[in-house]
Amino acid sequence: MTDSMPLPPGMSVIERGWLNANHVLFRENDNDGAVLIDSGYVTHADTTLALLRQPDALGQRPLARVLNTHCHSDHMGGNARLQREYGAQLWVPEAEAPHIQSWDQAALWLDDAGQQAEPFRVDGLLRPGETLLLGQTEWQLLAAPGHRNEALMFYAPEYRILISGDALWQNGLGAVLPDANLTGLAAAQATLALIAGLDIDWVIPGHGAPFADVPQAIDRAQRKLAQMRADPQFWALSLFKSLLLFNLLERQQMPLDQLPAYLQALPLFRQAGRLLPPMAPTNLAEQVLQPLLAARLIACRGGMLRPLIVA
Incomplete structure (x- = not known):
């Protein structure tokens, strides 16, 4: 799936399904060891561990940090398990930290959506506008409200790659909660406009295979938002x-x-x-x-x- 995508050295994508978000793994990181973006669903943590322990993933190497694009159950569900197994630090978007620290299950869409996750310790914060060095590559943190107002995306200008979370999939985007003032739709539309203004060759979405037809994907997502607004x-x-x-x-x-x-x-x-x-x-x-x-x-x-x- 990523054979034709020029990934930075030491970076790989582990594609999952629709209960588990995709994993993005940086095996080599000059700062403090391997880093994983998003950890899947809590009841599939055994599978997540098995995938990470494959020789072409971590193998027997340690995992230093787990970063979350946002804190929905399919993206953060494996956090606690990875924290126990590896002693990994857990970094979340700054706006998500209060929900995690108080374990606000309504704000996290757990009880409200009939989903589950396991509490974990927050060790670090991810802030929009900052830059992270993952592997040998600098990644910009971009705010991505809409599906999740606290969400972030990771953008590598050097490689023209965007890790979009659920802000953009190849055929749509993550669910947007209805609200009286349509603020969720407006935020999702603004995030799509931000993506459209970036120099991108490839998107690594939260679900589904990485894709290169970025303008077409943005158009499909925009049409879905327009239909929600109209109907x-x-x-x-x-x-x-x-x-x-x-x-x-x-x-x-x-x-x-x-x-x-x-x-x-x-x-x-x-x-x-x-x-x-x-x-x-x-x-x-x-x-x-x-x-x-x-x-x-x-x-x-x-x-x-x-x-x-x-x-």
Whole structure:
């Protein structure tokens, strides 16, 4: 996936799925040893460790630091385990630190989204506007609000590479929470405009393979934001589809008849549900479910819902 992408020496990308964010590994770092960006989901920490211990990753070498693009469960879920296993320092975006230190599960989208993570110690702060030396390369830290207002991206002008987190994927971007003033959409749009102004050959997203069709990806993300702005019902249903797919990837199955109650129980449903016209829970479940079935992202067999994509 990265064969044609000119990576800095000692840098590699470990592509995961949609429950676990991709890992970006810097095996050689002049400052203090190997560095990892983003650590995956908490229930897949064993897999994360196994991937890091592969000979073409860390092997038996130590891990000095873990950096997070943002503190959602799929990006920070392995932090505590890596802190225990390696004694690694955990660095998070400065604006995320209060949420982690108080373990504010609502602010971290844990309880509200039906997700989980393990508390960890914050050892360092990442601030927008600063520059980090990772390996032999300088990376600029860029604010990336929208999907997550506290989020950061990592940009290497020398190699024209952007580590975008969930601010930009090849076919969209991370979910944006509905709000009355549309501030989330405006922030996400501003982040896309920032990316469009950078000199970039390759984007390493939080999910999916690295890609080079950057202008086209920005256009696709902008069109999705425009559709959310124009159609609040589409916006809300997009969020519910993302939450359901994520939870199915964790659970691996869910009884079909439990879907209406699952949606109604999510605190984020009560927030985003205000964008929907009144409807019975079973009708809502059908509207969320059918597009996922049609896209072959999930399947329903024997009354059980199961994911069809990689976690």
